[in-house]
Amino acid sequence: MNRKRVVSAWAIVAAALALAVLAWLFCSEPEPVVRSPESPGSDPVMTGVLPYAGGPEGYAGSSECRACHEGPYDSWHRSYHRTMTQALSKESVKADFSGVALDWQGERFRLSETNGVFEVAIESVPAPGTAAAEPIRLRPSLLTGSHHMQVFWLPGGHGNLHIGFPFTWLIEDRRWVPRQDTFIRDPDQLPAIEVWNQVCIRCHVTGGIPKPIKEAEIFASEAVELGVSCEACHGPAQEHVRLRRQEAETGESLEARFDPIVQPADRSAQVCGNCHSIKWFDRSEEWETRGFRFRPGDDLEATTPVIRASKTGEQPWLESVLNRHPKLLEDFFWSDGMMRVTGREYNGLLESACHTQGGLSCVSCHSMHRSDPDDQLARDRHGNQACVACHESIGDDVPAHTRHEPGSSGSLCYNCHMPHTSYGILKAIRSHQIDSPSVTAEKLTGRPNACNLCHLDRSLAWTADRLQQWFGQELPELDQDDRELADVPRMLLTGDAGQRALAAWHLGWDAARETSGSGWQPALLAPALQDRYSAVRYIADAVSGIRIVGV
Numbered sequence: 001m002n003r004k005r006v007v008s009a010w011a012i013v014a015a016a017l018a019l020a021v022l023a024w025l026f027c028s029e030p031e032p033v034v035r036s037p038e039s040p041g042s043d044p045v046m047t048g049v050l051p052y053a054g055g056p057e058g059y060a061g062s063s064e065c066r067a068c069h070e071g072p073y074d075s076w077h078r079s080y081h082r083t084m085t086q087a088l089s090k091e092s093v094k095a096d097f098s099g100v101a102l103d104w105q106g107e108r109f110r111l112s113e114t115n116g117v118f119e120v121a122i123e124s125v126p127a128p129g130t131a132a133a134e135p136i137r138l139r140p141s142l143l144t145g146s147h148h149m150q151v152f153w154l155p156g157g158h159g160n161l162h163i164g165f166p167f168t169w170l171i172e173d174r175r176w177v178p179r180q181d182t183f184i185r186d187p188d189q190l191p192a193i194e195v196w197n198q199v200c201i202r203c204h205v206t207g208g209i210p211k212p213i214k215e216a217e218i219f220a221s222e223a224v225e226l227g228v229s230c231e232a233c234h235g236p237a238q239e240h241v242r243l244r245r246q247e248a249e250t251g252e253s254l255e256a257r258f259d260p261i262v263q264p265a266d267r268s269a270q271v272c273g274n275c276h277s278i279k280w281f282d283r284s285e286e287w288e289t290r291g292f293r294f295r296p297g298d299d300l301e302a303t304t305p306v307i308r309a310s311k312t313g314e315q316p317w318l319e320s321v322l323n324r325h326p327k328l329l330e331d332f333f334w335s336d337g338m339m340r341v342t343g344r345e346y347n348g349l350l351e352s353a354c355h356t357q358g359g360l361s362c363v364s365c366h367s368m369h370r371s372d373p374d375d376q377l378a379r380d381r382h383g384n385q386a387c388v389a390c391h392e393s394i395g396d397d398v399p400a401h402t403r404h405e406p407g408s409s410g411s412l413c414y415n416c417h418m419p420h421t422s423y424g425i426l427k428a429i430r431s432h433q434i435d436s437p438s439v440t441a442e443k444l445t446g447r448p449n450a451c452n453l454c455h456l457d458r459s460l461a462w463t464a465d466r467l468q469q470w471f472g473q474e475l476p477e478l479d480q481d482d483r484e485l486a487d488v489p490r491m492l493l494t495g496d497a498g499q500r501a502l503a504a505w506h507l508g509w510d511a512a513r514e515t516s517g518s519g520w521q522p523a524l525l526a527p528a529l530q531d532r533y534s535a536v537r538y539i540a541d542a543v544s545g546i547r548i549v550g551v
Contacts, residue, residue: 049141049155050087054222055207056291058236058260062229065237068244073230075369079376081228083146085204090116092143095150095169095176102176104166110135120154120165140165142196142226144204147374148172148425151179153196159218164194170426181534182426184497197221202292203275206232209291233271233368235262235296262297269361270300273346276362278332279304280321306347310337334421334445338433340498342424348433358390360434387413403470409454409511419450420506423498426538428505439464440476442487446499452487453506456516460487489524497533504528504536508543 066073076082086092090113097113110121121135142153142162150169153162168179180191197219201208207224224231231237240261247253264271274294281287281304293303300306305315309329312318322328334340339347345362354360365386367378388395404410416437420428435441437450439460451463461483467473481490492503506512507521521543528540 049139049160051142051160051201051205051208051221051223051226053224055209055224056236058238059207059224059231060237060241061225062231064241065230069230072369076230079368079373080145080147081232081368084228085142085144085200085226086146087226088118088140088143088152092146093118093150094146094171095152096174100176102167104178109165109167144196144200146171149182156195156219159213159216159220160197161219162196164196166191177538178534181538184423184501184533184535187532187534204228207236207291210288212288228275232275233262233264233296235260237261262295264296264363267297267299268363269346269349269355270298271296272362272366273300273306273349274304276344277306277346278328278344279306280315280317282317306350308337308347308350309333310351334447336441336445336447338421338431338435338445338447340422340447342422342429345432348431352432352434354390354434360386360390384411384413387417403466409514415454415511416450419448419453420509421447421453421502423501423535426535426542428502428509436471437463437467438473439467439478440474443476443478443482446495448488448491448499448502448506453502453509454512454515456488456507456512456521457486458516459483459485463487492524492528497531497536500528500531500533500536501539504539504543508539 062073062076083092093113097111097118100111102109102111106125108123108125110123112119112121118140119137120140121137123135124133126132138154140152141155144151144153149171152165152167152169154165155161156163164179166179167176168182169176179194185191197210197212201210201221201223205223205226206229207222209222211220211222212218213220237260240259243259262271274292274296279300281292287293294300305317307318307321307328308315309332312329332339332341332344337351339345349355349360349362352360363378365378365381366376367381368376371378384395384398388398394401398411399406402411402416409415414430417434418430418432419437421431422429439449441447442449442452442460449463451466452458452460455463459482461478464473464475464478468475488503488506491499492507495503504525507525513521522545525540525544528536529544531537531540
């Protein structure tokens with residue numbers, strides 16, 4: 001990697017951004033700033049830098065919902081959807097800005113906070129024999145996330161353009177790490193500059209519109225509201241509010257009249273899938289200037305169909321996508337079309353017979369208003385309830401089906417049919433494509449099977465024999481290593497980066513340690529502490545209990 005090239009790029013970009021920010025702030029007419037419901041008052045320095053209040057027509061904002069729906073409003077307000085995007089404030093920032101100095105690619109980033117004002121000073125390493133240049137000072141204005149990590153965005157100067165700050169704050173660990181290290185990305189490739197206005201605005205706000213003004217070389221991005229608010233799920237509420245106010249004023253019942261509010265029981269999965277999927281959208285739709293046409297209750301497939309890697313022949317428009325992004329399928333899917341990254345759960349649901357034939361949807365297990373914010377599983381969905389509601393015969397005698405003790409991890413439906421085979425946020429995440437354990441599938445795709453992810457000390461041959469005895473699966477062709485070596489440890493040592501990350505995480509998974517014993521994993525994880533990929537090193541470090549410097 002050409003390190004000098006990266007250093008120069010950051011120095012030039014930072015200097016240009018700072019000048020452009022000043023020009024925009026003092027030479028442009030300020031516009032209203034989008035605020036979360038609890039955000040502080042107007043900050044004149046941030047006016048014109050944050051996304052503008054606006055968005056598509058017909059939206060009212062979550063504050064209008066609160067007046068009549070206090071309970072649902074409060075439960076939503078506690079959720080991480082609400083805080084998906086926020087303006088920086090003492091209340092919203094969980095990261096440490098108290099005189100922290102972070103070094104990355106030859107640049108030093110000094111962080112500070114004074115009375116709720118946050119600043120990043122960027123210092124370049126001077127060339128030998130030259131004086132150090134004056135630091136470039138920027139005020140981060142947006143942050144994304146409040147659950148596992150926080151990502152920060154610096155004003156880009158071209159209108160309200162925002163570019164990614166190169167460090168991420170890990171909330172539980174209480175430390176900064178290079179942002180690129182939280183992904184499984186080739187460490188020899190130069191990191192791309194992330195633009196909030198082109199990517200994150202699609203899902204991390206309500207009613208976002210990028211609005212690039214090409215002739216002026218600026219962004220004038222708008223949003224109804226920062227974060228994922230009530231109308232992201234229930235649809236634009238302006239007409240609903242008008243009707244209800246008229247009803248209150250006149251005493252006339254308006255129930256028979258058209259009410260545009262959507263209760264996500266109808267096409268609820270598509271409401272979630274609008275963000276929790278990999279979609280296709282035609283640029284001719286002009287989404288950059290008008291926003292997406294999809295509204296809750298609409299057919300998602302009519303405007304932004306979901307990419308289905310297992311059905312590429314049925315999606316002729318996918319060819320143009322793959323011409324622009326030839327590694328898209330390889331990066332996001334296992335070779336049989338199952339998702340291997342998190343945040344795209346709707347893709348998995350679409351490939352599941354429980355959904356296509358049984359009517360299972362996102363709200364069969366999850367609830368926005370009747371759940372704990374962590375994972376948002378409905379209050380009665382932490383066990384097998386969602387599954388046995390349809391599979392009643394299995395529910396009558398779960399151990400007869402699972403061949404595991406009742407109440408054990410092996411008798412929990414999720415562990416066998418929704419194993420942790422996706423990667424995201426520095427850990428393994430459950431697949432949302434409901435499937436059955438298969439050694440044959442692992443041999444074809446490289447995706448670890450559920451049995452070996454729990455029985456860490458067992459070989460593929462051991463698993464294949466039991467799947468044949470218990471469920472009549474055909475015995476696949478296996479080589480000597482498949483018969484003699486424990487599968488997950490072998491994957492940790494010989495798999496690709498994604499497989500290594502999943503293997504390392506499962507070596508620390510409580511259910512697997514209870515099943516396979518504990519105490520032997522740290523020695524096996526030692527080589528992973530030197531892995532080329534930072535995400536693998538991080539997971540191995542967390543699992544082994546050995547603290548190392550950095551990620």
